[in-house]
Amino acid sequence: MMTFDATHDPALQSWVKSANGHEDFPIQNLPLGVFSLAEGDDRIGAGIGDRIVDLAALADAGLLEGDWTETLGEDRLNALFGQGYEAMGELRAQLSALLSDEGRRSAVEPHLHDQSAVEMQLPAHVGDYTDFYVGIHHATNVGTLFRPDNPLLPNYKYVPIGYHGRASSVRPSGHPVVRPQGQRKAPDEDVPARGPSARLDYELEMGIWVGEGNALGDPIPVEEASQHIAGYCLLNDWSARDLQAWEYQPLGPFLAKSFLTTVSPWVITPQALAPFMKPMPPRPEGDPAPLPYLDGGPKDAALGISLEVFLQTEKMRQEGEAPHRLSHGDATSAMYWSAAQIVTHHASNGCNLQPGDLIGTGTLSTEEEAGYGSMLELSKGGKQPITLPNGETRTFLEDGDEVTLKARCEKEGAASIGLGSCTGRVLPARGS
Amino acid sequence: MMTFDATHDPALQSWVKSANGHEDFPIQNLPLGVFSLAEGDDRIGAGIGDRIVDLAALADAGLLEGDWTETLGEDRLNALFGQGYEAMGELRAQLSALLSDEGRRSAVEPHLHDQSAVEMQLPAHVGDYTDFYVGIHHATNVGTLFRPDNPLLPNYKYVPIGYHGRASSVRPSGHPVVRPQGQRKAPDEDVPARGPSARLDYELEMGIWVGEGNALGDPIPVEEASQHIAGYCLLNDWSARDLQAWEYQPLGPFLAKSFLTTVSPWVITPQALAPFMKPMPPRPEGDPAPLPYLDGGPKDAALGISLEVFLQTEKMRQEGEAPHRLSHGDATSAMYWSAAQIVTHHASNGCNLQPGDLIGTGTLSTEEEAGYGSMLELSKGGKQPITLPNGETRTFLEDGDEVTLKARCEKEGAASIGLGSCTGRVLPARGS
Numbered sequence: 001m002m003t004f005d006a007t008h009d010p011a012l013q014s015w016v017k018s019a020n021g022h023e024d025f026p027i028q029n030l031p032l033g034v035f036s037l038a039e040g041d042d043r044i045g046a047g048i049g050d051r052i053v054d055l056a057a058l059a060d061a062g063l064l065e066g067d068w069t070e071t072l073g074e075d076r077l078n079a080l081f082g083q084g085y086e087a088m089g090e091l092r093a094q095l096s097a098l099l100s101d102e103g104r105r106s107a108v109e110p111h112l113h114d115q116s117a118v119e120m121q122l123p124a125h126v127g128d129y130t131d132f133y134v135g136i137h138h139a140t141n142v143g144t145l146f147r148p149d150n151p152l153l154p155n156y157k158y159v160p161i162g163y164h165g166r167a168s169s170v171r172p173s174g175h176p177v178v179r180p181q182g183q184r185k186a187p188d189e190d191v192p193a194r195g196p197s198a199r200l201d202y203e204l205e206m207g208i209w210v211g212e213g214n215a216l217g218d219p220i221p222v223e224e225a226s227q228h229i230a231g232y233c234l235l236n237d238w239s240a241r242d243l244q245a246w247e248y249q250p251l252g253p254f255l256a257k258s259f260l261t262t263v264s265p266w267v268i269t270p271q272a273l274a275p276f277m278k279p280m281p282p283r284p285e286g287d288p289a290p291l292p293y294l295d296g297g298p299k300d301a302a303l304g305i306s307l308e309v310f311l312q313t314e315k316m317r318q319e320g321e322a323p324h325r326l327s328h329g330d331a332t333s334a335m336y337w338s339a340a341q342i343v344t345h346h347a348s349n350g351c352n353l354q355p356g357d358l359i360g361t362g363t364l365s366t367e368e369e370a371g372y373g374s375m376l377e378l379s380k381g382g383k384q385p386i387t388l389p390n391g392e393t394r395t396f397l398e399d400g401d402e403v404t405l406k407a408r409c410e411k412e413g414a415a416s417i418g419l420g421s422c423t424g425r426v427l428p429a430r431g432s
Numbered sequence: 433m434m435t436f437d438a439t440h441d442p443a444l445q446s447w448v449k450s451a452n453g454h455e456d457f458p459i460q461n462l463p464l465g466v467f468s469l470a471e472g473d474d475r476i477g478a479g480i481g482d483r484i485v486d487l488a489a490l491a492d493a494g495l496l497e498g499d500w501t502e503t504l505g506e507d508r509l510n511a512l513f514g515q516g517y518e519a520m521g522e523l524r525a526q527l528s529a530l531l532s533d534e535g536r537r538s539a540v541e542p543h544l545h546d547q548s549a550v551e552m553q554l555p556a557h558v559g560d561y562t563d564f565y566v567g568i569h570h571a572t573n574v575g576t577l578f579r580p581d582n583p584l585l586p587n588y589k590y591v592p593i594g595y596h597g598r599a600s601s602v603r604p605s606g607h608p609v610v611r612p613q614g615q616r617k618a619p620d621e622d623v624p625a626r627g628p629s630a631r632l633d634y635e636l637e638m639g640i641w642v643g644e645g646n647a648l649g650d651p652i653p654v655e656e657a658s659q660h661i662a663g664y665c666l667l668n669d670w671s672a673r674d675l676q677a678w679e680y681q682p683l684g685p686f687l688a689k690s691f692l693t694t695v696s697p698w699v700i701t702p703q704a705l706a707p708f709m710k711p712m713p714p715r716p717e718g719d720p721a722p723l724p725y726l727d728g729g730p731k732d733a734a735l736g737i738s739l740e741v742f743l744q745t746e747k748m749r750q751e752g753e754a755p756h757r758l759s760h761g762d763a764t765s766a767m768y769w770s771a772a773q774i775v776t777h778h779a780s781n782g783c784n785l786q787p788g789d790l791i792g793t794g795t796l797s798t799e800e801e802a803g804y805g806s807m808l809e810l811s812k813g814g815k816q817p818i819t820l821p822n823g824e825t826r827t828f829l830e831d832g833d834e835v836t837l838k839a840r841c842e843k844e845g846a847a848s849i850g851l852g853s854c855t856g857r858v859l860p861a862r863g864s
Contacts, residue, residue: 127599127600128598128599128600133683153681155678155679158623158624159624161679161683161686162683163596163685163686164596164597164598164686164690166596167599168559168648168784168786168789169783178649181782182781183587183591183723185587191590191720192591194723194724194725194780216600216603217691217862219613219863240781246587246591247591248684249587250585250684251565251593251594251595251684252595252680252683252685253595253683253684254593254594254595254596255781255783256781258783259781259782259783260648291624291625291626292626293626346687348613348614348626348687349612349613349614349675349687349688350610350612351601351687351690351691352600353600354600357600430650430782431651
């Protein structure tokens with residue numbers, strides 16, 4: 001389905017000089033986002049190097065072919081997402097041309113802003129947020145903590161396991177995470193007590209932004225599912241492990257997760273990711289084939305994205321130390337189900353997905369410990385503290401800790417791109 | 433907090449003659465809703481007898497004191513809900529006066545429509561939908577099917593158990609329910625297969641519409657929680673039991689519920705329900721007291737609402753038989769946690785509730801079998817078919833079955849009110 005075109009040419013350069021060789025946002029990326037120069041004035045833009053181009057202004061100035069004024073004049077990307085995959089590809093092609101053609105520079109340049117001068121907002125109004133659990137090494141690691149002999153439940157290799165999350169508390173990178181209060185009960189205690197979570201954790205995930213939706217009652221065939229994806233981001237599914245352990249049976253995680261979910265503000269389009277997509281890793285010997293409704297779709301359905309997590313403690317900040325890399329690796333290869341399979345499963349009962357819905361993959365850990373995607377896994381359920389370079393130790397997150405997720409795509413013969421970052425600092429619990 | 437005023441006077445009559453002695457909507461009720469006369473023209477109204485008064489038109493005509501034009505000119509009730517408890521009480525007082533004072537009749541009457549001539553819409557844009565599990569007899573009945581010796585899990589009497597539901601598939605009464613397809617695996621089968629649910633069920637619940645919200649990070653004290661409730665409705669949490677049994681571990685129900693949730697279209701305000709509220713039933717001997725953050729709030733926190741479920745099969749419809757009452761009883765007394773406690777718990781980790789959010793109580797069954805709130809309970813997990821008056825039998829719902837939920841409040845010395853009804857008919861599964 002995906003074809004490579006001039007927008008992917010690794011030799012393509014922009015007249016925005018900072019874009020050329022930019023770590024995250026060369027002209028081959030062109031991520032979408034919502035930014036504000038002043039409070040309440042949210043505008044749709046595209047990242048290019050260390051600048052952002054105001055797309056509503058481009059449309060108003062007549063620099064885009066076709067009728068984009070209304071869609072790009074919105075304060076969120078939902079309407080653009082709803083126009084679908086082809087329309088977003090068309091916009092990308094026009095932006096690529098405008099930002100590479102020196103002859104368009106004088107017309108376009110007045111509509112650029114420095115990224116350092118704007119505040120990035122949530123890309124879309126999130127109608128529904130759903131979190132999956134497709135990182136098989138994470139599921140195995142967490143399952144092992146509870147059921148050493150039988151870490152994966154019988155449904156795991158048939159069902160892309162997912163659950164509904166809280167849409168109202170999704171925030172863009174930079175929003176602080178207030179340590180939640182809640183009920184928790186240690187195994188050796190008779191009764192629960194309420195207090196600040198003592199096992200606050202991050203979860204390294206990819207986020208999927210839904211593009212064109214489906215009508216209630218109409219499933220999405222797996223062959224068409226990737227056309228319903230508007231883009232990707234990083235997602236931190238902050239988790240209070242002690243609240244979760246006490247509350248989650250029988251209906252799943254609730255307050256342990258709903259206090260905040262952070263996303264990176266840039267929407268990395270499927271078109272930008274196309275050069276890095278690769279076949280899904282073969283299923284291990286003996287695993288069942290996907291049921292027919294999940295079997296099919298694009299040949300290259302695996303996201304070729306490598307992920308990193310950084311931690312900077314209060315002490316490190318005070319002493320001018322750079323964030324410490326906690327983990328890194330090709331964790332998107334750990335997805336047992338592809339993004340297309342996730343979308344198809346989600347709509348397979350007739351559930352309607354809508355433009356701007358957000359889907360998390362679930363925590364992505366590599367098989368190796370170096371790429372574990374949560375403190376729960378790195379500290380073996382809190383039993384083995386990890387030691388930071390400055391001698392501090394951590395089992396879970398302390399107040400003042402700042403967690404940053406990063407992601408990159410690199411491949412021989414393609415221009416490398418990044419997804420930006422997803423950051424949050426832990427603030428002390430409030431009230432009682 | 434609640435005071436009785438002239439709007440509650442059982443002797444109060446309306447010049448809308450059908451309201452006087454009306455089963456559901458006498459002038460003491462005044463439920464809010466959204467209606468349309470033509471597609472796309474959604475307007476806010478209030479029910480009175482068998483008519484509906486156009487509130488935007490009243491505001492435009494200058495018949496309401498204060499500035500209501502913008503709030504009531506919206507196509508959904510979110511903005512009105514966000515104005516809070518006192519403002520909604522003020523609107524009620526004005527409507528009560530306008531609809532009872534014969535002197536206002538000639539000004540107001542042009543803004544009335546027959547309910548039979550309008551289509552009722554969803555009352556609010558549902559930002560988030562959350563479903564709880566506070567019906568203790570239902571939880572006990574369902575738990576007994578799986579764990580006869582230990583039906584309630586250890587957290588049940590400490591935590592108001594809840595989970596996130598799907599907001600996009602909430603629909604008003606009358607929307608058909610398409611039998612969902614999904615994975616299911618019988619205990620005696622080795623592998624799952626996909627197909628239409630064979631165990632489609634309804635769940636009798638109350639819905640709570642959130643009024644004024646809270647900021648992310650700021651809990652809602654239990655003493656203030658009832659002020660954050662804009663109103664109540666009936667809610668049918670359609671459930672595919674076979675899909676649920678296979679998918680729900682470890683993260684809870686997902687596709688088994690997300691294909692449709694139906695609500696009655698009328699928002700019954702706390703002010704209308706005030707005369708029927710009563711103290712929460714005493715906790716059984718030996719049960720723990722609520723933790724301090726959940727202990728307190730209004731003295732009369734229990735909803736005094738009796739509930740009924742009716743079933744009409746295709747055959748009954750063809751033969752002109754009236755719907756058969758499957759169950760009835762004072763099921764709201766089965767709420768182990770009050771609506772105020774539910775709201776406080778939901779926000780206790782800092783999660784932000786927003787005007788128009790929808791909260792389900794979970795299935796409400798009386799202790800007695802006559803008031804069981806689901807087919808799962810009535811048929812003992814599908815093992816004991818129930819026989820209908822015409823000789824048909826049911827364990828779960830068949831195509832063509834129509835389920836209707838109803839609710840009433842009756843009390844000596846108060847004018848009885850009803851909540852309207854919540855109906856849905858089962859359509860055959862689509863596609864494959």
